[in-house]
Amino acid sequence: MIPNDIFSDEAAVEADLMLQECLLWSRAELFDRLTSASLSQNQETLETLRLDAMSQFAEFFYLIRARKIETTDQLTRLAEIHNEHIDLLCRDVPKMKRLGLRKDRLLDAIFTSDTMPRLIETWKLHPGRIDQSNLARLLATTMSTETCRKLVVASADAGFLSRSKSAFGAVLVQSNGIVERVFGGVLRDLRRRVMSIHFDATEG
Numbered sequence: 084m085i086p087n088d089i090f091s092d093e094a095a096v097e098a099d100l101m102l103q104e105c106l107l108w109s110r111a112e113l114f115d116r117l118t119s120a121s122l123s124q125n126q127e128t129l130e131t132l133r134l135d136a137m138s139q140f141a142e143f144f145y146l147i148r149a150r151k152i153e154t155t156d157q158l159t160r161l162a163e164i165h166n167e168h169i170d171l172l173c174r175d176v177p178k179m180k181r182l183g184l185r186k187d188r189l190l191d192a193i194f195t196s197d198t199m200p201r202l203i204e205t206w207k208l209h210p211g212r213i214d215q216s217n218l219a220r221l222l223a224t225t226m227s228t229e230t231c232r233k234l235v236v237a238s239a240d241a242g243f244l245s246r247s248k249s250a251f252g253a254v255l256v257q258s259n260g261i262v263e264r265v266f267g268g269v270l271r272d273l274r275r276r277v278m279s280i281h282f283d284a285t286e287g
Contacts, residue, residue: 101280109273113138116265122242131237139225140234141266143218144258147211149267155207162194162202165221169193172224184224192223205255215246215254238262 090096114133121132131137146152152161169189172179179186194202194217202217213221219231226234235256239246243262247255 098280102277105273105276105280108276109269110138112272113141113266113269116269117141117241117262120241120243120261120265123240125240128237128240131233132241134230134234136226136230137234138266139222140231140238141262143222145263145266145270147258148260148263153210155203158206159199159203162199162221166193168224182224188223188227192220194220201253205249205253209255209257212255212257214249215256218256 114137117132117137118129121129123129152158169192172182172184173186173189179189198217198220201214205212205214205217215232215235216228218235219228222231235244235246235254238244239256243259245257245259249255
């Protein structure tokens with residue numbers, strides 16, 4: 084619940100403004116570092132890397148690495164948690180509307196008896212590699228399938244991902260570590276900035 088007068092405490096407002104400055108810095112810094120790290124300076128590629136959805140795209144690969152999702156059992160559990168989350172959203176129509184999500188899009192994002200084995204088998208044969216369509220499923224609550232495709236293509240052009248076709252025609256993607264290190268570096272610098280603000284405030 085929002086306080087009746089959120090602006091009544093001047094010291095709190097000042098701290099809020101400093102935090103906002105840090106958040107704005109981190110957003111701009113992420114896109115700056117990503118475009119600087121890109122092997123391609125093609126304008127279309129750079130513009131795609133600056134899309135807001137690129138932040139969630141980079142965060143996904145960062146969390147895979149930071150949470151140490153390495154085995155097929157861990158990936159299976161991730162997919163199961165994803166399905167549970169999608170199921171809860173489908174049951175909560177008001178929340179679905181607030182998030183701007185359609186039920187058909189969410190239902191398409193569920194890992195089924197057909198798509199789950201492909202996700203697991205691909206990872207088993209090539210740890211870290213994900214079918215592009217399954218990647219889109221995992222990111223369905225934050226971006227459309229088409230946006231995911233554009234980010235995959237731009238990230239491959241930038242040298243952040245390998246992108247190849249399987250024997251069955253599926254597009255397989257795998258991060259080479261750059262995008263998650265960039266995201267993690269910005270996150271760590273953001274944490275240090277916020278902690279510095281807190282330290283300065285307590286010292287004052």
